[in-house]
Amino acid sequence: MSVTGIVRPYGDTTGDGRVQLSFTLPVPFGDEAERARAEGAALQLAAKMGLDPAMVVHAKGMGPDFTFFIVYGRVSHLVDLSAVTVAEREFPVLPAAEVNLRIRSALGRKLVVVGACIGTDAHTVGIDAILNVKGHAGEKGLEYYREIRVVNMGSQVGVADLVARAAAEHADAVLVSQVVTQRDAHLSNTREMSAAFHAGFGLQRPLLVVGGPRFDPGAAADLGVDKIFGRGTTPSEVASYLVHALTPESPDAAQRGAA
Amino acid sequence: MTGKLNLDPALVGQARELAKRAGAPVVKLARTHTTVSVERAVLRLAGLDGADEDGMPWVNRLTDAVRESTGLEHGVALPVWDAMLTGGYPDLRTLAVDAAAGLVKFRLPAGHEGNAARDTAARSVKKGMARIDAQRAERDRMLAATSDPPMPWIYLIVATGDIYEDIPQAQAAAREGADIIAVIRSTGQSLLDYVPEGATREGYAGTYATQENFRLMRAALDDTSRELGRYIRLTNYASGLCMPEIASLAGLERLDMMLNDCMYGIIFRDINPVRTFIDQRFSRQVHARAGIVINTGEDNYLTTADAVDAAHTVVVSQLLNEYFGREAGLADGQLGLGHAFEINPEVPDSFMLELAHAQLVRELFPDAPLKYMPPTKHMTGNVFAGYLLDAFFNLCGVMTDQSILLIGMMTEGIHTPFLSDRDLALENVRYVRRAAGRLGQEFRPEPDGLVARRARQVLDESVDLLRKIGSQGLLNAIAAGTFGVTKRPPDGGRGLDGVVERADGYFNPAADQLETTPLEAKQ
Numbered sequence: 001m002s003v004t005g006i007v008r009p010y011g012d013t014t015g016d017g018r019v020q021l022s023f024t025l026p027v028p029f030g031d032e033a034e035r036a037r038a039e040g041a042a043l044q045l046a047a048k049m050g051l052d053p054a055m056v057v058h059a060k061g062m063g064p065d066f067t068f069f070i071v072y073g074r075v076s077h078l079v080d081l082s083a084v085t086v087a088e089r090e091f092p093v094l095p096a097a098e099v100n101l102r103i104r105s106a107l108g109r110k111l112v113v114v115g116a117c118i119g120t121d122a123h124t125v126g127i128d129a130i131l132n133v134k135g136h137a138g139e140k141g142l143e144y145y146r147e148i149r150v151v152n153m154g155s156q157v158g159v160a161d162l163v164a165r166a167a168a169e170h171a172d173a174v175l176v177s178q179v180v181t182q183r184d185a186h187l188s189n190t191r192e193m194s195a196a197f198h199a200g201f202g203l204q205r206p207l208l209v210v211g212g213p214r215f216d217p218g219a220a221a222d223l224g225v226d227k228i229f230g231r232g233t234t235p236s237e238v239a240s241y242l243v244h245a246l247t248p249e250s251p252d253a254a255q256r257g258a259a
Numbered sequence: 260m261t262g263k264l265n266l267d268p269a270l271v272g273q274a275r276e277l278a279k280r281a282g283a284p285v286v287k288l289a290r291t292h293t294t295v296s297v298e299r300a301v302l303r304l305a306g307l308d309g310a311d312e313d314g315m316p317w318v319n320r321l322t323d324a325v326r327e328s329t330g331l332e333h334g335v336a337l338p339v340w341d342a343m344l345t346g347g348y349p350d351l352r353t354l355a356v357d358a359a360a361g362l363v364k365f366r367l368p369a370g371h372e373g374n375a376a377r378d379t380a381a382r383s384v385k386k387g388m389a390r391i392d393a394q395r396a397e398r399d400r401m402l403a404a405t406s407d408p409p410m411p412w413i414y415l416i417v418a419t420g421d422i423y424e425d426i427p428q429a430q431a432a433a434r435e436g437a438d439i440i441a442v443i444r445s446t447g448q449s450l451l452d453y454v455p456e457g458a459t460r461e462g463y464a465g466t467y468a469t470q471e472n473f474r475l476m477r478a479a480l481d482d483t484s485r486e487l488g489r490y491i492r493l494t495n496y497a498s499g500l501c502m503p504e505i506a507s508l509a510g511l512e513r514l515d516m517m518l519n520d521c522m523y524g525i526i527f528r529d530i531n532p533v534r535t536f537i538d539q540r541f542s543r544q545v546h547a548r549a550g551i552v553i554n555t556g557e558d559n560y561l562t563t564a565d566a567v568d569a570a571h572t573v574v575v576s577q578l579l580n581e582y583f584g585r586e587a588g589l590a591d592g593q594l595g596l597g598h599a600f601e602i603n604p605e606v607p608d609s610f611m612l613e614l615a616h617a618q619l620v621r622e623l624f625p626d627a628p629l630k631y632m633p634p635t636k637h638m639t640g641n642v643f644a645g646y647l648l649d650a651f652f653n654l655c656g657v658m659t660d661q662s663i664l665l666i667g668m669m670t671e672g673i674h675t676p677f678l679s680d681r682d683l684a685l686e687n688v689r690y691v692r693r694a695a696g697r698l699g700q701e702f703r704p705e706p707d708g709l710v711a712r713r714a715r716q717v718l719d720e721s722v723d724l725l726r727k728i729g730s731q732g733l734l735n736a737i738a739a740g741t742f743g744v745t746k747r748p749p750d751g752g753r754g755l756d757g758v759v760e761r762a763d764g765y766f767n768p769a770a771d772q773l774e775t776t777p778l779e780a781k782q
Binding site: 022129134136152 | 434450526529672753
C-alpha cells in the first residue's frame, strides 16, 4: 500500500471515504417532532464536518435534554501524506518495563532521583504527580519504577539542603517543581538552584530538571538546567527523558561523565 | 451463602487469626498516640467551623496555638475548654480568633478546674455526636420513605471540580440508574493538612471535600431520592492527612459511604504509616457511629502490580481492613471491601481467573458489601474493546454476587467521562443484569476445576504472606515494600510531625464517646 500521495478513509472499498463518529447534542429526543428535529440537527453537524452523504444510524435520548447519535458518512476530504508533519521529540517515550531495563543494563544499579519544591513554594501537586506511585493522567509516578529510587523532599526546601541531599543520596537527577510565579520567583529560584549545583558539583553535577506551568520549555540553557517540563507533563515522559539523558549510549551523559 | 469453592474453614479461620496478630500492635499504637487531625476532629465535632481570611480553618489555628503552648500530649480539649471557662468565651470561634492572635494563655488545669473543663468539653462534643446520631436516624427515615435499591448497587462518579456542576450531573446520573454517587476529590487534597472551607468551584480533576460541598450535594440528592422513590447514596473520601476530620464532617452531613483504606495513603501518597494508622482508627470509629459504609482501596494494588501475581495481596489487605474495621466498631455490613477486575485480557482463561478471585472474596466475606472495581489498566483507548471488557466485568460481578459495582467507562484513561460514556456504561450494566442477573444462582464451578483451584491457591498464598507479615510486624512489612512496589519506613513520609504520644491524663472526649458507642448503633 502506498505511503505517499493522496488517500481517503477506507470503509470497505478503496477511496470510499467512509467514517464513523458519535456525539451528543443538547437537544431533546421526546415526541416525533423532537426526534425528527434532533436527527436533522445531527445531519447538519455531519454536513458541516464534511460528511456527505451522512446517515444517522442510532439516536437515543439521554434524560430530557440530550440526544446521543452515531453517524456514518462519506468524507470528501483528501489526506495529503506528503504534507503530514510529525512533532519531533528529542527522546522516545518508553514503557516502564523498557525504562527499567535501560537503567539496569546501563547503570547496573538504581537510578536515584531527588525531588523537591524549592523556595517558599508549597504547591507539591506537580512534583507529587510525577513522583508519587499514585501518579497522574493514568500513569504511575516514578516511585512505581523498580529501577528508580525516589527521594521526595516535599515543599519549601532550601537550595543548600537540596544540594546536600543530592550529594548524600548520590543523585543522578534532581527534579524541582515551581508553581508560584509571583515576581518571577520560579525563575530566580531556578537560577539560584542551578548556580548552587554548578558550584557544588562542577561537571559531575546531577541532571537538573525543572517543571511548572509557567516555564518556557526553551529556556533551559538560560536557567542553567538540562530540561524544562511544562503543563501536562506525565511521569513516563520524565522517566523516558531521564533514561535518554543518563544512560551511556546518549551523548549528553557521556559528555558529563555520569554513569 | 453456601460455598462453591470448597474453602477449608480452618484455613479461613487461621487467616483471620494471622491478620489479627499482624494488626494488633498497630492498634496499640493508635490507642497510645494522637495526631493533629484527630485533635482537630474533636473541635469540629464540638461545632468549630469556618476559616481565617487566608482560608486556614479555625480548627487548625486553635490546635496549632494549643500545641505551641501546652503541647498536644494531653489532647486539645483540656486546655481549650479550660480557656473557654476561664476566659468567659461565648463560643469556640471567638476563642480561636484570639488564640490565633496570640491573646490566649493555655494551660493544663488540674483538680476541680480540670474536671470542669472536661465536663464542658464532653458536653460540647456530645452535641456533635447527637447530630451524627440524628443524621443516621434521618438516613433510616429516608430509606423507609423512599426505598433501598437492590444490590448490586450501581456506583457512578462525578468529577467536574465545581460543586454547582457536580450537582446536576449527579442528579442526572441518579435518574439514569445510579444508586451511589461518588464525588471525586481534587487531585492532591489528600496531602493538604487542613480541610478547605465552603462551597468550591475550582478543583483539579475533582472537587474539594468540604463540609459545605457535602451538605449541598446531600441536599440535592435527597430531592432526587424523593423524586425517584429510591435512596441515592453519597460517597466521598476519608483518606489522606485529614482522615479523622473528613470522617467527622461526613457523619455530620450524612454521607453514606466513605473511601477509607488502612494503607492506601501510606503506599500511594507517602503519608507516614504511623500517622495513617492512628487517623484511620479514629475515622473508622466515627464511621461506625454514623452508620457509614467504608470502601477500602485494594483495587489500587492491582493498578501497580500484576493482577494475577498480586491477587493474594488484595486478600491480605482485605483481611487487615476487616480486622481494623471490626476493632474500630464497624459492623460487617459496613465493610465495603474493595477488589478489581484487572487481569490482562491477553492472559489465557483471564475471565475464569477473575471469577475465581471475585468468588473467593465473596465467600471469605459473606456479609460485607463488597465493592467491585472495573478494568482501568488494560483499557487501551480502543473504546470498543473497552466496552466489551466492561461487559465481562459486569458479568463477573453479577455471577459472583458483588454488592457494589463501580461502573466502568469505555473511555477510561482518555478523559473524564462524557455524558454519553456514562449513558452507554449504564446501558451495558442494565443489559448484563437483565440477561444474566440470576446466573450466579446456577453457577457451580467444578470442585477441582480451574476456578476452584485458583481460588484455593490465592487463599494459600494469602495465609503464607500473613504469616510472614505477622512474624516481621506490619510496619516492618510495609517498610520492606510488601504492598505495592514502594517501601514506606515508619519514620518516613508526610505527616509524622503531626503524631504525638499520649501522656498520662490524655483527654479526648470524642474518643471516649466513640469507644463507648452503644451496641444498637452498631446495627
